[in-house]
Amino acid sequence: MHSASPPHKGMSFTRFHGFAVLFRLVDMVIVPFSLLLAQAVAGRQLDDPLLASILAIAGFSFFAESLSLYRSWRSTRLMKLLATNFAAWFLAGLFVLTCSYLVPARLSIDSEILILWAVVGLLVFGTFRILGRQLIFSLRRRGYNTQTAAILGVTRSGLAMARSLEENPQLGIRLIGFFDDREPGRFDGIGERQPVLLGNIDQAIKLARSNAVDVLYIAMPMRAEERITEILMMCGDSTASVHIIPDFFVYNLLYARWHEVGEVQSLSVYDSPLDDLTSWVKRVEDILLATVILTIVALPMLVIALVIKLTSAGPVLFKQHRYGLDGRKIEVWKFRSMTSQDNGPVVQQAVRNDPRVTRFGAFLRRTSLDELPQFFNVLAGQMSVVGPRPHAVAHNEEYRALINGYMLRHHMKPGITGWAQINGWRGETDTLEKMQKRLEFDLAYIRNWSVWLDIKIVIRTVFQGFTSSNAY
Structure with missing residues (x-):
């Protein structure tokens, strides 16, 4: 653990949102620069590129501020930053397009240039955000643009936070x-690691009041409600950011976010990582991938269907009830690979040399081609291309009683492939430990x-991922 040290190494202007100002200025340059590139690619230019650029800058600036694009993204995922940037750019494009319809005589928009402008803008904005983020991370690793932090309470959750801060130096949060x-x-159950204790909580408050801790x-523990309230009251006399880490965070939480119910706020601890924007993004991803893949495999699927029909009695497709998003039943399609079609309260998993598997079905199962439908x-909209693999309803009911947290995997749509499958946990789960391991990877994905x-x-x-020694 680090010992107490001076709070900042340099770049004090960043304490006053200097990076946010810089990003605003660069964004205002990116907008007309992207238009220039789009016009160069098209080989012609708009009737009034200056007016179009001014409107686009105004629109982008307004929507960027509305979406809080220039807030601190210190501990937020890159994907969310890019999605917010792209949303502001998309809305700015709609604003320019609307203006062109309202005043067509003053602002005539070439549709080809507008599309090129949108695409080029996405690429330039995305490149700038990624490079800018990496630059800031690099500076923080060298001690610049940092914040100092102190943890009040030597607890398991506090130690977990300390490990997280040390393992992510790019966040620029230095633990003193x-x-x-x-x-x-009296520090019970904290393991072998003994943290550096710098003093009592009153001393930490004094450091915060003197701006030595950010x-x-x-x-x-949540049972120490009165002491936590007292600490919060004392922190009100400082400018430090204060975060509470409830002790239940040491457990296997899935995804946590704050919700508002009227004037009351609640913290969800078992939730999906997808909000309105990201669920829309994943849905678009699914439609694009599924459409492209089905276009590619349409002819092979017809051949597979014909071979199934010619080599064994029964339907081409096997439909089985499984649990989908939020545990709702869905009907999953597969190419039939067995002579039986179990779909009731008891479903036997396929095992090595299973007599129910047809000769052609064995090939389909080894190569995962039976999953193509x-x-x-x-x-x-019942499944995603990527997500936890759906299990038969009978297996879900069996394992939910045996494995704690098993049903949490249904907080996302089931997928054709998943994080567990590419990490070797595909096929038969003949032991409880194998299913527990698959669940571990599924929850890590979520x-x-x-x-x-x-x-x-x-x-x-x-x-x-198409073949596996454990798939039969």
Whole structure:
């Protein structure tokens, strides 16, 4: 643990949102620069590019401020930053287009140039945001643009926060140490690691009041409500940011966010990572991927259907009830690979050399080609291309009684491929430990979801996920 040290190494202007000012100025340059590039690609220019640029700058600035684009993104995922930037740019484009319809004589918009302008703008904005973020991260790792933090309470949740801060230096939050009113001998159950104790909580408050500490993390048990309230009252005489880490965060939370019910705020601890914007983004991702893949595999699917019909008796497709988003039943489609079609209260998993599996069905199952019809489930909105694999209803009912937190995997739509599958947890789960491991990866996917993670999983599935020694 770090010892107490001077709070900042340099770049004091960043304490007054200097980076936000810089980003605003660069954004105002990116807008007309993108138009110039679009016009160069098109080989012609708008009738009044200056007016179009002014309107686009005004629109983008308004929507960027409305969406809080220039707030601190210190501990927020890159994907959310990019989505906010792109949303502001999209709305600015609609604003310019609306103006062109209202005053067509003054502002005539070439549709081809407008589309090019939008695409080029996305690329330039995205590149700038990624490079800018990496530059800031690099500066923070070197000690610039940093904030100092203190943790009040030597607890498991406090130690977890300390580890997280140390493992993510790019956040620029330097931990000076712990403060606790108890003697070190009373720190129960914290493990072998003994944290640096710099003093009691009153001393931490004094540091905050003197601006020697920027962030205070209160990591005390929820039962210490009166003491927490007292600390918050004292923190009101400082400019430090104060965060409470409830002790229930040491448990297996899925996704937490604040909600407002009238004037009352509540904290959801088991929730989906998808909000209105990101759920729309994932849905667009699913439609695009499913459409492209079905276009590519349409002919092979017809061949597979014909071979199934010619080599064994029964329907081409096997439909089975499974749990979808929020545990609602859906009907999942697969190419039939067995002679039986279990879909009741008892469903036996396929095992090695299973006599129910047809000869052609064994090939389909090894290569995952039997899953191809599920892309129609994706287009119907019942499944995603990437997500926790859906299990038969009978298996869900069995494992929810055996594994704590099993049903949390249904906080996202089930997927054709997933994080567990590309990490080797595909196929038969003949032991409870295997299902627990699959659940562990499913929940890790939900906690860390991003479009980039989905793309990574799809790419790895293409190169390694179609076959498995555990799939039969």
